[in-house]
Amino acid sequence: MVRKFSAPLERTARLLDLVPYISSHQGISLKELSKVFKVEQTQMTSDLTTLWMCGLPGYTPLELMDLDFESGFVTIHNAETLSKPRSITFDEGVALVLGLDLLRSALSPERSDLLDRIDLLSQRLAGLIKLPSALSATSVVNQEVSAAITDALKSRMGLEITYHSLYRDELSTRIILPIEIVETDGQLYLSSYCYTASDFREFRIDRIQGASVQAGLQEIPKNSAQQLSYTCTIKVLTPTRAIAERFKQSELQVNTAFDFKTYSFQWIERSIMASGRTVCLQSPPDVRKSVAVMAQTMLDRYKAR
Amino acid sequence: MHTVSRKSERLVNLTIALLATKRYLTKTEIYNSVEGYEGTPETKERMFERDKDDLRSLGIEIEVGSFDPLFNDEAGYKIKQEKYQFELGDISSIEVSLLSLAAQAWQEASFGDVAQRVLLKLRSIGIPSDELSIPATVHKLNDGGQDLSLITKAIAQSQLLAFAYLDSSLKINMRSVVPIALSTRNGLWYLSGVDQEIQEIRTFRVDRISSAITASEGPSDFETPTGFDPSKALSDSPTHDFALIDVRVGKASSLRALAISTQSLGEWDQIKIPILSLDSLCSIVLWHGPDAFVQEPAELRDLVVEHLVALVENHG
Numbered sequence: 237m238v239r240k241f242s243a244p245l246e247r248t249a250r251l252l253d254l255v256p257y258i259s260s261h262q263g264i265s266l267k268e269l270s271k272v273f274k275v276e277q278t279q280m281t282s283d284l285t286t287l288w289m290c291g292l293p294g295y296t297p298l299e300l301m302d303l304d305f306e307s308g309f310v311t312i313h314n315a316e317t318l319s320k321p322r323s324i325t326f327d328e329g330v331a332l333v334l335g336l337d338l339l340r341s342a343l344s345p346e347r348s349d350l351l352d353r354i355d356l357l358s359q360r361l362a363g364l365i366k367l368p369s370a371l372s373a374t375s376v377v378n379q380e381v382s383a384a385i386t387d388a389l390k391s392r393m394g395l396e397i398t399y400h401s402l403y404r405d406e407l408s409t410r411i412i413l414p415i416e417i418v419e420t421d422g423q424l425y426l427s428s429y430c431y432t433a434s435d436f437r438e439f440r441i442d443r444i445q446g447a448s449v450q451a452g453l454q455e456i457p458k459n460s461a462q463q464l465s466y467t468c469t470i471k472v473l474t475p476t477r478a479i480a481e482r483f484k485q486s487e488l489q490v491n492t493a494f495d496f497k498t499y500s501f502q503w504i505e506r507s508i509m510a511s512g513r514t515v516c517l518q519s520p521p522d523v524r525k526s527v528a529v530m531a532q533t534m535l536d537r538y539k540a541r
Numbered sequence: 542m543h544t545v546s547r548k549s550e551r552l553v554n555l556t557i558a559l560l561a562t563k564r565y566l567t568k569t570e571i572y573n574s575v576e577g578y579e580g581t582p583e584t585k586e587r588m589f590e591r592d593k594d595d596l597r598s599l600g601i602e603i604e605v606g607s608f609d610p611l612f613n614d615e616a617g618y619k620i621k622q623e624k625y626q627f628e629l630g631d632i633s634s635i636e637v638s639l640l641s642l643a644a645q646a647w648q649e650a651s652f653g654d655v656a657q658r659v660l661l662k663l664r665s666i667g668i669p670s671d672e673l674s675i676p677a678t679v680h681k682l683n684d685g686g687q688d689l690s691l692i693t694k695a696i697a698q699s700q701l702l703a704f705a706y707l708d709s710s711l712k713i714n715m716r717s718v719v720p721i722a723l724s725t726r727n728g729l730w731y732l733s734g735v736d737q738e739i740q741e742i743r744t745f746r747v748d749r750i751s752s753a754i755t756a757s758e759g760p761s762d763f764e765t766p767t768g769f770d771p772s773k774a775l776s777d778s779p780t781h782d783f784a785l786i787d788v789r790v791g792k793a794s795s796l797r798a799l800a801i802s803t804q805s806l807g808e809w810d811q812i813k814i815p816i817l818s819l820d821s822l823c824s825i826v827l828w829h830g831p832d833a834f835v836q837e838p839a840e841l842r843d844l845v846v847e848h849l850v851a852l853v854e855n856h857g
Contacts, residue, residue, distance in 0.1 A: 244548040244549050244552075244595075245552075245595055245598065245599060247546075247549040248548075248549045248552040248553060248595070248599065249599050251549055251553050252553060252556065252599075253658075253661055253662065253665070256662075256665035256666075256667075257661060257664065257665045259665070259667070260664070260665050260666065260667035261664075272661065272664075273661075274657075282546065286546050286549060286550050286553075287553070289550055289576075290550060290553045290554050290557060291554070291557060292557055292558065292561055293554075293558050293574035293575055293576075294574075295576055317557050317560050317561045318556070318557060318560070320622075320625075320626040320627065321626070321627045321661075321662040321663075321665040321666055322600070322601070322625060322626070322627060322662065323600065323624060323625060323626055323627050323628065324627055324659055324662065325600045325655075326690075326693070326694065326697070327652070327655045327690050327693075328655050328656075328658060328659040328662075330689065330690070330693045331643075331644065331647055331652055331655045331656045331659060332640060332643050332644060332656075332659060333643075334643075334646075334682060334725065335642070335643025335644055335645075335646040335647060335656070335679075335682060336639065336640070336643040338643070338646050338679055338682055338725075339639065339642055339643050339646065339675075339677060339679050342677040342679050343675075343676070343677045344676065344677075347676065350635070350639065350675065353635065353636055353639060354639060357629070357636055357639060357640060360629055360630065361629075364628070364629075365697070366697060367693065367696065367697045368696075368697075368765065370696050370721055370722040370723065370771060371693070371722070371723050371724065371771065372722065372723075372724035372725070372770075372771040373682060373724065373725045373726075374724075374725070374726050400794060405792050405793065405794060405829065405832065406791075406792075417681070424681075473855075474710075475710070475711045476709060476710055476711055477707055477708065477709045477710070477711050477749070478709065478820075478821075478824065480707075480711060488711060506828050506829075506830065507828075508852075508856075509827045509828060509830055509852065510824045510825070510827045510828035511824070512823070512824065512827055512847075512848030512849075512851060512852060513847070513848050513851030513852070513855070516855040516856065517856060524856045525856070527852060527856045528852070528853055528856035528857045530830050530831065531849045531852035531853045531856070532849075532853050532857075533831055534830065534831055534834075534845075534849055535846065535849040535850065535853060537831075537834065538834075538842065538845070538846050538849070
């Protein structure tokens with residue numbers, strides 16, 4: 237974990253960082269400054285009061301920093317010694333290098349001007365923190381899609397999306413109102429109200445193949461249908477990591493069953509097929525039956541070959 | 542609150558004094574001139590020692606030296622401006638914008654706090670940034686509660702990492718790895734390193750590490766393998782084995798995504814897929830049900846048939 241500092245150290249770091257920030261934002265309001273540093277306004281006033289007492293040895297008005305904040309707006313003078321931002325820590329450098337790499341994957345290859353600058357910045361940062369180029373971050377989501385999603389979320393507008401459903405294995409066009417981006421098991425989902433389904437749905441962002449912003453959508457119906465969920469009972473025949481991850485189980489034991497909730501029969505059918513001999517679906521009976529029929533149909537085809 | 546404020550005040554004053562001085566300051570000079578050192582000589586001594594450690598933990602390096610190298614003088618202290626300051630050389634508005642976007646890519650997780658701090662520093666450089674001028678929407682990075690700090694430090698120092706790792710049959714293996722790279726792809730984190738048991742590069746998914754990671758000093762003769770590209774570690778596994786699979790037109794997209802070539806057969810397409818793992822390919826084929834049919838190799842076909850027989854038996 238990233239280390240947390242004790243209260244006096246946390247405060248010292250803040251005091252040191254306040255000086256360059258105020259120096260480059262002369263006249264910033266006390267309120268704004270508190271927001272930027274994520275502290276209460278009373279704490280900020282107390283910080284500034286402390287800082288006002290600091291300066292070069294001698295501590296006469298000539299050596300103290302000249303800090304004014306009584307008017308509610310903050311200015312600082314005579315603070316040259318601390319006026320440059322502090323050098324970055326190892327963790328901060330790591331955060332920047334990874335962030336830059338992610339940014340690189342989001343830029344169009346035509347912008348070689350920006351890509352070259354990113355490479356140079358990464359090299360300089362890696363030099364500062366003495367870490368060889370060993371970090372990489374990529375994202376494979378379509379840039380136009382992610383731009384449309386960001387726009388729609390910002391302006392509370394709807395989206396028309398072309399979505400590839402993995403378990404139906406087909407493309408569909410839907411009108412949705414995106415609510416938020418959520419992350420589950422390393423995948424990003426767009427939690428939305430879907431007008432096409434008249435219900436709330438989550439869409440995996442990397443499966444959205446096209447998106448365009450739609451204006452003038454109706455409000456979400458208040459009494460929209462409750463999402464129906466089905467409970468399946470799955471017996472473990474051979475514990476594998478694939479089953480544990482697919483059904484989000486932390487522990488698996490041979491010949492024991494667990495319950496799993498799903499919103500889609502198709503998903504569970506395909507998941508059981510993909511798990512092959514390692515699991516057995518005990519209920520619901522109609523999905524059990526369709527798994528058996530599907531497997532038999534496929535088997536007949538392989539045998540006929 | 543009072544003691545917090547006194548201590549912070551003293552640390553800030555000490556930093557200013559050590560930054561502003563051109564020559565090394567002795568302890569006596571520090572006690573006499575820097576505000577806040579009070580009490581018996583022993584108390585002052587203890588205070589100063591702790592203050593030095595505290596500033597170091599904030600990333601502020603204090604240099605120790607003496608006035609005159611020819612005489613065995615009392616040691617003195619100072620902080621070098623160039624080490625204290627964020628030095629990126631000449632930097633333009635566009636570069637500040639790029640760095641700001643990079644910092645904003647982090648979500649509010651523990652690394653998110655780190656990113657917030659560095660964003661503040663970037664804003665304090667005094668060069669305006671215009672993130673809207675960069676034509677990119679950046680996804681969010683999330684450390685997912687993983688100890689990225691420990692892993693990256695271990696890469697920088699070629700330390701040895703030991704952890705328990707879940708293999709594909711859910712068995713826990715102890716691994717000893719000298720890490721060389723950390724990468725993230727769509728929210729999952731991967732650690733690549735030289736597995737000490739087999740002396741080969743292996744890549745591990747960090748969320749499959751099932752124990753705490755411990756770091757210790759690495760082998761003294763360790764040399765970082767050259768030419769390893771972390772961004773390709775996940776996609777570049779050379780193979781000479783290929784599968785031929787028939788997939789229905791417009792269907793079986795996850796198999797199509799793996800294909801290196803496609804040949805049209807009318808209602809069906811025949812695709813060629815490099816085999817990295819027979820088990821996982823078999824699982825994807827089964828997922829697509831009657832929309833996919835394995836032609837070659839026989840091993841894959843036999844494996845699919847074996848699973849189908851079990852599925853019929855178990856669910857019939």
